[in-house]
Amino acid sequence: MDASTAFAPPVKPPSGGGRNLHRFANPGRFLRLSGRVLPFVALPGLVLTLAGLVWGLLFAPADWQQGDAVRIMYVHVPAAWLASAGYAALAACSLSSLVWRHPLADLAALEIGPVGAGATALCLATGSLWGKPMWGAWWVWDARLTSVLVLFFLYLGHIALTRAFDDPARGARAGAILALVGAVDLPIIKFSVDWWNTLHQPATITLTGAPTMYLGMLWPLFLSALGMTLGFVAIVLARTRAAVMERRLRTLLATRARQEAGQEAGQEAGQEAGGIA
Amino acid sequence: MTRKRRRLVLVLACGAGIGSAAALALSAFSDSVAFFVSPSEIAAKAPPPGRSFRLGGLVAQGSLTRLLDGGRPAATFRVTDGRATVTVHYVGILPDLFREGQGVVALGEIAPDGSFRAEDVLAKHDEAYMPKEVADALKKSGHWNPAAGPPPPASTWNTLGTGATGTGATGGAASLANSAKAGG
């Protein structure tokens, strides 16, 4: 049988402005393209992350007040950036799923969720490990920390909700709505340190001014942030590829089982499909 | 196409509704979202004595006295926001980052004499990150007194103290002084 018939919802040729988005909607094309791109994302991600962290851990100078505890920043700041950026990507996938019914957006959102939750957990854990020796407290309920904790719970809620329905499409719909509603937390996280007084320090790197950080600390931070971002993208790509192939596998097995039930043919193939399922 | 347009408008309308609802809620609860109150807010409207709250501000220059209270370390210092000042008494160990000119957040209550009795003191870090050599060079060149306020803009100190040695730091300070002279 032809593999292209196995994809559940059939991709209709879209018209107008949606055409560009839907060029990458075909799962077969996504698999080919992502397979080609993946090594060029994963390898630089690994190399840059290691370079940034080794530089930050061993060669960057200690801070005049924080001492060596400043080195936690090289993990914490990229994790915080990825927690927010990952959620923005989740919201973008949800938007294109709800509005344009993009066939890959639901799968991508399903796979971004746990990775983003991991980044948020890393951000919270490393922040806590920095806060204890520097501030004198593992945790405080200021606006920045609380809004990031809310982000973590939004991720967990999305993970649970998308997997709570028997019908994956309904789970994806519910998850997409949650993701879009939760996106209101992103500007709150970003501006919490400016809108309210918090224990957490305001942004060091801003769009408007020069970073208030020594260049010898900024470079390793930049490398590890770039590397971890590429690593995040690579992990999401790999998981989405796996999800597309798993869906194709389920569809193939279901189609095959239906055919066999109808024709009562091919003992051999039946054993194969049964053994794998 | 029209269905897509309609869904997009619907989603955007919901987003606008949720966004404004969140903005209203947060501005209504702005006081409770704030992590601490400043000395000038206390001067304007003092919290009732016996009610615990957090006081935040900078440790005033030259105000810190460390003493012993029954064998335990204790400290008295003034917390200021530039307009008002509150005297703070604290018995316990101050965090590593605590110094004059640094931001602090103290949890406690107003005593009958008008001073603040802290049960807990947290140090607030600022957004500047610099190595010791750069901080020393800035201090030595007279461009920055950490007890008096935040450091000068990063563009003036990013070129300093690349070497971890004392000569590198003094060289950096000299070049900073030169550039300041050239600028003036």
Next chain:
Amino acid sequence: MTHLTYIIAAYGVFAVIAVWFSATSWTRMTHARKRLAAIDPRASR
């Protein structure tokens, strides 16, 4: 190095999370590709 335990703990948490996500996504992908190839060689590429 000051605060060494905190630094080790922070980098350790990072290593655990990074390795766990990389390893699971990689094995999931290769596993799915192998199963797909076993059923239908044309569909796996």
